[in-house]
Amino acid sequence: MAKRTTKRFVALARVSSREQEREGFSLDVQEEALRHYAERHDGEIVQFFRIAETASKRDERKTFRSLLEYAKKNSSKLDGLLFYKVDRAARNLFDYVELERLESEYGLQFISVSQPTENTPAGRMQRRMLASMASFYTEQQSLDVKDGLAKRVQHGLFVGKAPYGYRNVRIDGRGLIEIDPEYAPRVQRIFELYAFYNHTLDSLFAALAAEGLVYRRLSPKFNRSILYDILTDRAYIGEVRHKGQWYPGTHEPLVDRATWDRVQLLIGQKIYRTHQLTYGSELIRCGHCGSPITGERKTKQTLKGERDYNYYRCAQIRQPGHPRIRMTEAELDEQVLGLFDRMRVGDDEFRAAFSQELRKSTLSEQQSSKQRVQELKQQHAAVLDQQDRLLNLRLLEEINADTYASKATDLRDEAAKLRLQVEAADRERDETADLAVKAFELSQSLQAKWVTSDYAAKRRILEIVCLNWRLDDVSLVPVMRKPFDLMVEGLSLNNSRGDWI
Numbered sequence: 001m002a003k004r005t006t007k008r009f010v011a012l013a014r015v016s017s018r019e020q021e022r023e024g025f026s027l028d029v030q031e032e033a034l035r036h037y038a039e040r041h042d043g044e045i046v047q048f049f050r051i052a053e054t055a056s057k058r059d060e061r062k063t064f065r066s067l068l069e070y071a072k073k074n075s076s077k078l079d080g081l082l083f084y085k086v087d088r089a090a091r092n093l094f095d096y097v098e099l100e101r102l103e104s105e106y107g108l109q110f111i112s113v114s115q116p117t118e119n120t121p122a123g124r125m126q127r128r129m130l131a132s133m134a135s136f137y138t139e140q141q142s143l144d145v146k147d148g149l150a151k152r153v154q155h156g157l158f159v160g161k162a163p164y165g166y167r168n169v170r171i172d173g174r175g176l177i178e179i180d181p182e183y184a185p186r187v188q189r190i191f192e193l194y195a196f197y198n199h200t201l202d203s204l205f206a207a208l209a210a211e212g213l214v215y216r217r218l219s220p221k222f223n224r225s226i227l228y229d230i231l232t233d234r235a236y237i238g239e240v241r242h243k244g245q246w247y248p249g250t251h252e253p254l255v256d257r258a259t260w261d262r263v264q265l266l267i268g269q270k271i272y273r274t275h276q277l278t279y280g281s282e283l284i285r286c287g288h289c290g291s292p293i294t295g296e297r298k299t300k301q302t303l304k305g306e307r308d309y310n311y312y313r314c315a316q317i318r319q320p321g322h323p324r325i326r327m328t329e330a331e332l333d334e335q336v337l338g339l340f341d342r343m344r345v346g347d348d349e350f351r352a353a354f355s356q357e358l359r360k361s362t363l364s365e366q367q368s369s370k371q372r373v374q375e376l377k378q379q380h381a382a383v384l385d386q387q388d389r390l391l392n393l394r395l396l397e398e399i400n401a402d403t404y405a406s407k408a409t410d411l412r413d414e415a416a417k418l419r420l421q422v423e424a425a426d427r428e429r430d431e432t433a434d435l436a437v438k439a440f441e442l443s444q445s446l447q448a449k450w451v452t453s454d455y456a457a458k459r460r461i462l463e464i465v466c467l468n469w470r471l472d473d474v475s476l477v478p479v480m481r482k483p484f485d486l487m488v489e490g491l492s493l494n495n496s497r498g499d500w501i
Helices: 018-025 027-040 057-073 093-106 121-154 184-196 201-210 224-231 257-267 329-342 348-395 401-444 446-452 455-465 484-489
Strands: 007-014 043-051 080-083 109-112 166-171 174-179 239-242 245-248 284-286 293-302 305-314 326-328 466-472 475-480
Touching: 007 027, 007 057, 027 043, 027 080, 043 057, 057 093, 080 093, 093 109, 184 201, 184 224, 184 257, 201 224, 224 257, 257 401, 284 293, 305 329, 326 329, 329 475, 348 401, 455 466
Parallel strands: 007 043, 007 080, 080 109, 284 466
Antiparallel strands: 166 174, 239 245, 293 305, 305 326, 466 475
16 A cells, blocks of 8 residues: 555634734634645645634634544544644643644644744643743733723723614724614604503504514514513613623613603513513422422533523422422423313303403402502592692791702602502503403414413413412323313303402
């Protein structure tokens, strides 16, 4: 067998920032130098790996791991690994150790074309010093970036992508944000409709669609999650978010403070989170010990990338003798789907009777809500009376101007707060009845709606339909509320439970 004369190399070119590219380390420059080295040494590059400046850390790690796997698999056919510089070969000392192992265990020579070193103890020490310096630079650069971001926030500047309604711009070399003339009016309209036109999140995106307002050109439809995020984003009142906290910003607000406060009070009547666990927060009790079923989110690596899974188990699962049962959210969803499937009815007479029973069942809660509204109105009337008496005291000069101004401001704020609470209570009462009807409609066409519902909608539907839930072994056992028990159990109206929604 003839001896192979042409050398075979594997090469890696890596650029981690625009600054390094401007200093002459671009992928094109590195690739040209690496190919020129291979040609001068009577060889060829059989596999070229590239890590661009735009690569995420995950993509960068993936490319580096692919390089290692290829080199190990084909080590007998290769003569060396080519890099432009030592600091282009590895981004940290852990990666550099992996490359040294290829040299010591697989016989693949580490070749830095612009920083040549010998394959001797002294040469390897020199490379390690260069790798240590590169690692130090990377770590120090990370600290400098974090410090720079903190200083930007202190000066009221954004540190990332501009919120919807704004856009990122560079002015005199500084990254700033400015109002987006296309999207900003849509944000203002969203706040206006929700604050003053008695909309819910569901009716809000329908109203926006009716007005022809779209979210983005490639993603035209607003949804509950998007609207909730917009309505609770303090950037629109001129603040900047950093590490979970909000700081005063220098950008122009899109929403005045009065409208913002009104929206927060109205939307504060409901708790809405897109990433909460549907069956967590003590919704279900363990059939074995009576403890709450708790949920946890796990991230797993799949062929299509990382994917989140929700698992549910008893909070006391580790107790001696307790069944070691874990359920996925998909498994619980399947049982809920089955429950609602059993609630489907095809008889017009039954549906009419059920609707009448549903109206009766909401009467108690509506009456309670009316009483709450009446109490708030009485408190509001009392505050108005205090305003009148305060004005009379001022006219009689029994209090000075400063005292009057201070007390009058407090009473105005209190009156405004009570007015908003009355409106919110009225809206909540209407939404409860509306949700009950929607729950019935959902039970008749669940497959088409349940999978698109968000966390808040699913939780409210489950609470409306059932009194409580129990997990017996792997079976989800509901105790139905009236009148949904009729649909599941096939009972007559007269045999229904006396539990009310």
